[in-house]
Amino acid sequence: MQNFHPRLLKETPFLFFTGKGGVGKTSAACATAVNLTDQGKKVLLVSTDPASNLQDVFGMEFSNQPTKVDNVDGLFACNLDPEEAAKSYRDKVVDPFRGKLPDAVVDQMEEQLSGACTVEIAAFDEFTNLLTNSELISGFDHVIFDTAPTGHTLRLLQLPNAWNGFLEDSTHGASCLGPLSGLSAKKELYANTVKVLSDSSQTKLVLVTRPDSSTFFEAQRASTELKEIGIKNQLLIINGLLKKPIDNDEISSAFYNRQQKALKELPESLKQLETYSLPFVSYSLIGSESLRHLFKSYLLSSSSQESVELKSDNLLTLNQTIDDLYVKNTRVILTMGKGGVGKTTIASLLAVGLAKKGKKVHLTTTDPAAHLEFVFKDELVMDNLTISKIDPSAEVEKYKAEVLLTAGAGLEEDALRYLEEDLNSPCTEEIAVFRAFADVVEKSNEEIVVIDTAPTGHTLLLLDAAKSYEKELSRSTGEIPDAVKNLLPRLRNPEETSVLIVTLPEATPVFEAMRLQQDLKRAGIQPKSWVINQSLYGTETIDPILSAKATSEKVWIKKVSEELTKQTTIVKWQPEDKLGNIEVEELIN
């Protein structure tokens, strides 16, 4: 596979680097920006990643205004933090009412404006402002965006009724457009932005993934979503490819084989894209010099990380964690975290571990890419361990049908369509999955329930919008199943529930997990511990690249175990195909 090089991007002015957290899109975007400026181009680099580490990469602070990057002629950068944007949007909406409305009422407004939709729309608003500022844009040969808008945001903006109905007459329209109502004056700007994005002579979308199947799945989803709304000019970068393994190093060859195996299973729709790779590098892509090395594939050593001192005595093994859960007789165990951090694997290991100790365990997942079947080869599943899967799209269909049948009963056609439009909103999926989730948790009366993926902080906040769950429920005339009624109190009770946040020992996954933890705390749920998964630190690898990576992990392990949580479990990197049932035993013993 050919190495990626920025010259492949030709003259396209707008470049979007997208991909899920931790795949290295910031590094790829920054390295591309530096390379293009080295070719004499004038480049603006824009990050819309809330966990942006542009400041770490270039060693300087950025704001939402383009700032010249030190030591790189022709490069300017800015940070459009969507959460910051959402916060300022929220403040703009809420502040004028402080003092005029009672505090409790203002609090309710604020909670409503804390949802994922507000963040997404606010972020889109920020970059629209930038993209449509022709005076600013005309000064650059390329504008590189780190993190593109999701198909969901763009689709929202394309909803005809959103504009023609809701924004002009706020009593109607698709749901979740609340945050848009304050932005109606910008209708034309948004329309232009969507047009620029779907013009293939102006915009190129660079999908960044890791060579593993779960990130491929995610990239495939993004690719399809964005194609559907007209962004067809796409290119794929497979980042972090180990070019060749070291002989006689088990970790190195397993690492290599795992990547090669994933590559063979590259989804069909991604195969149709121009595809390039970038090498797995041990060094942190920090500073313009190391960024320049990326396209030269030079190996650099990372000596600056050596000095990090880790207190390893407060790190638990997975076995100790299972013992702890066993002794405390925890009824509900949730593994939470971003996709690709190995939640499913950790949840499976915990479930097997507890089942082996004689507990009755039910394991379930909502991960659409779940490979539980793969982790557990059927014939090896134990008697006291049951497995199920919550399929989001099936749940949504079930939920929609139920609503149309009950709430929609007797409605005339117009009103029914109106209801249907609300049902097509992104909130519906969240709620539908949430309902199924509540049903599974209800089983914890009889057995230990281990759940891979949990409701987001957003859903929980929604549940708890009035900050008085019980009261809200008693007031609602909607029929609330017992499972839903019991859910939040149960999740908040540390005697019953343990939330484990799973992360990788890398910058972005740690930052994302931090935000998740904050969300949960707002909903009154205190995560019990963090699990650092796939850590090369502590493995015996002698592969120069992998062992240098192991060293660079120390700074993140330290941050997690000493700043972010009281209990940290560390799980060493394992070849994925060793995770069959028998090997699970090996791993946890």
Added chain:
Amino acid sequence: MTKVEIFDPALCCPTGVCGPSVDPELTRVAAAVFTLEKQGFDIKRYNLGNEPGMFVENLIINQVLHEKGPDALPAVVVNGEMLKVGEYPSNEELAIWFGIQESDLKMKKPTNLLDIKFK
């Protein structure tokens, strides 16, 4: 002509389908308001999350919020008079206020009034 104003709590969506459970009450109100509007009646619905301004400008609603806090919502103001606090109007009440039959709230209407395009 009768003027009805419904002041909602901060809602994600007016039909309530995006709440923890579908509240048929919200769906009923959304459908009734929708139908009445399309028939040209003067009925408005304000969501605290989107249009807090209305909750300040309207002195009656402002007063009840200061007295009872967010629990006062939903509240209903008919011709400038607060008729309901903490609950939505029934279809029967809406029909009485507007001087129509309750069954008119479910009347079949031409479908071309709303410009919805489905992909």
